[in-house]
Amino acid sequence: MFYIHQLYARKVLKPCWYSLCIVLPLFLTSCEGADTQQQSLAKSTADFVPDRVPYVKAASLIDALEEKDSHWVDSVFNSLTPDERIAQLIIIEAFSDQGPAYEADVMRLIKKYKVGGLIYFQGGPVRQAKLTNKYQAASKVPLFISMDAETGVGMRLDSTVQYPFQQMLGAVADNGLIYSMGAQVAEEFKRLGMHINFAPVADINNNTANPIIGYRAFGEDRQDVTGKSLAFMRGMQDNGIIAVAKHFPGHGDTDVDSHYDLPIIPFSKERLDSLELYPFRELIKHGVGGIMVAHMHIPMLDSTRNLPSTLSPPIVNGLLKKELEFKGLVFTDAMVMKGVTKYFEPGEAEARALIAGNDILERLNNVPKAIKAIKQAVARGDLSQEELDQKCRRVLKAKQWLGLDNYKPINIDNLHEDLNTSLADSTNRALAEAAVTLLNNNKRMIPLRTKRKTTVATVGFGLKNPSAYQKFVKEEIRTTDYVISRKANKKEADALWKKLSRYDVVVVALYGPSIRPSNKLGYSKEAAELVRKLATSNKAVITLFDNAYALTQFPEIEKSRALIMAYQPHYHSQEAAANILFGKLPARGKLPVTVNKHFAYGDGISKDKPLIAGP
Known part of the structure; x- marks a missing residue:
């Protein structure tokens, strides 16, 4: 252990401090063993550096970034080579379900290049936590651990809680519920040793054909999007997680997916200023810690041919940092x-991104190429060493603010239980009950009341077995339950229609291909025609458990006796929809987007109390 202290002292501590170091007895208790604990101690100067001013954590990340360098920041910075300072600005992807060869490649990038952080994608919570402990133990400087988790860690990890996508949250009037969700997401992040969430989506989705934002946005109204973005951001940041608002300067009004091409945003500066930029401006005023810049070409802000906003100095340095004063x-x-790689090679793109004013490069094609190209940009004078050093110091300040100067490994014990709490469950239930939206209720079809001889069928589209919703309905009234594929052929659809025609009431549930909302539900022409027949039969209650924009995929659905918008097929959404069907819950949700001429922003038949008294 004395060797560990000597090694760290040679790398990090200034000679005048090293001579004062005192070796203390150390007792190792880490769940990952002595090696991890040694790394933990090696990364903390607080244990063995006497006579220095203690670090006092700033009230916010923004404040921390504006403060002078602390001893820890200064000493770690001085231990880094020029290449390692560049690498601190790089976050690489990581999965916990790709096996040993993949994990070894991630470890190689950590050990050889000293990258600054990871962004996790698919996997499992225990596997990820164990990998994080290994990666952190191997890293010269503690790693940022991040995730693109707009709906919480369940968006990426199995056996964890998934909260609603933002379109469903957009239907909720009470932003306090969204704050609670943000706070719960923060606790789950911290339990997994993570620090940064690339959320909220602050885009205003006012283009029904948008293939990439859509249900990921809170809606089309700038005030609603801003209020809900602020609630989600504050819930996370008040509880110690850095929120990163995206996709600056606004990705809501495009029909091109920047994953596959470079979208062109043709709007004037005045239009952008009054709409797209509005949420970002307010989030900046209220202290959002991070902003993600999108890959879009915006000629009115930078006319350089085929230049993504990510690589544009007028957009990043000019608009975001100077005009909007983002710190x-x-x-x-x-x-x-593809929004960036279509026109710029790996390496060149990363160098241009830093020149434009970005601080951190996320998910690179080639780390060594990027470092080489950035060094060449410095040699050419396109980027100064001083600018790079300042960015590195800002990264280190953020790491210290997050507590990484006293890094501790993740405790694996009870991890699954800690990530699946009763509070998370109740938060999800409250959100579902507040979001479900009643769009039609002709002739007071809801609350559904049946007489003794009334015959009722339920039918679930896109299922192999009856859904939770059908089972909830069956608990209230006697039903005959049917299911049919979204890909049903004419013979199957006609046979089911013949059966359903004999019932007095048909309760219909429409599902997409997964728990995640979809832009295209993939219904066959025959299945969609069966939905149309039911909608015009004057006896159907239809509930869509998917993207609100998908209402357009069902001709004449507006003619249904009753129509419920439930947004996603979460268990609690299905339960809430059933309770609204029988009048046990008030209908409180409001449509957050305009779908077509039949369904507009703000639609929703609301009652401030249940339609009938509860049991």
Whole structure:
């Protein structure tokens, strides 16, 4: 252990301090063993550096970034080579379900290049936590651990809680519920040793054909999007997680997916200023820690041919940093996306991104190429060493603010239980009950009341077995339950229609291909025609458990006796929809987007109390 202290002292401590170091007895208790604990101690100067001013954590990340360098920041910075200072500005992707060869490649990038952080994608919570402990133990400087988790860690990890996508949250009137969700997401992040969430989506989705934002946005109204973005951001940041608002300067009004091409945003500066930029401006005023810049070409802001906003000095340095006075961390969107790689080679793109004003490069194609190209940009004078050093110091300040100067490994014990709490469950239930939206209720079809001889069928589209919703309905009234594929052929659809025609009431549930909302539900012409027949039969209650924009995929659905918008097929959404069907819950949700001429922003038949008394 004395060797560990000597090694760290040679790398980090100034000679005048090293001579004062005192070796203390150390007792190792880490769940990952002595090696991890040694790394933990090696990364903390607080244990063995006497006579220095203690670090006092700033009230916010923005404040921390504006403060003078602390001893820890200064000493770690001085231990880094020029290449390692560049690498601190790089976040690489990591999965916990790709096996040993993949994990070894991630470890190689950590050990050889000293990258600054990881962004996790698919996997499992225990596997990820164990990997994080190994990666942190191997890293010269503690790693940022981040995730693109707009709906919480369940968006990426199995056996964890998934909260609603933002379109469903957009239907909720009470932003306090969204704050609670943000706070719960923060606790789950911290339990997994993570620090940065690339959320909220602050885009205003006012283009029904948008293939990439859509249900990921809170809606089309700038005030609603701003209020809900602030609630989500504050819930996370008040509880110690850096929120990163995206996709600056606004990705809501495009029909091109920047994962596959470079969208062109043709709007004037006045239009952008009054609409797209509005949420970002307010989030900046209220202290958002990070902003992610999108890959979009915006000629009115920078006319350089085929230049993504990520690589544009007028947009990043000019608009975001100078005009909007953003003082936090600026992240690029993933540098593997076609929106940037279509016109710029790996390496060149990353160098241009830093020149434009970004602080942190996320998800690179090639780390060594990026470092080489950035060094060449410095040699050419396109980027100064001083600018790079300042960015590195800002990264280190953020790491210290997050507590990484006293890094501790993740405790694996009870991890699954800690990530699946009763509070998370109740938060999800409250959100579902507040979001479900009643769009039609002709002739007071809801609350559904049946007489003794009334015959009722339920039918679930897109299922192999009856859904939770159908089971909830069956608990209230006697039903005959049917299911049918979204890909049903004419013979199957006609046979089911013949059966359903004999019932007095048909309760219909429409599902997409997964728990995640979809832009295209993939219904066959015959299945969609069966939905149309039911909608015009004057006896159907239809509930869509998917993207609100998908209402357009069902001709004449507006003619249904009753129509409920439930947004996603979460268990609690299905339960809430059933309770609204029978009048046990008040209908409180409001449509957050305009779908077509039949369904507009703000639609929703609301009652401030249940339609009938509860049991």
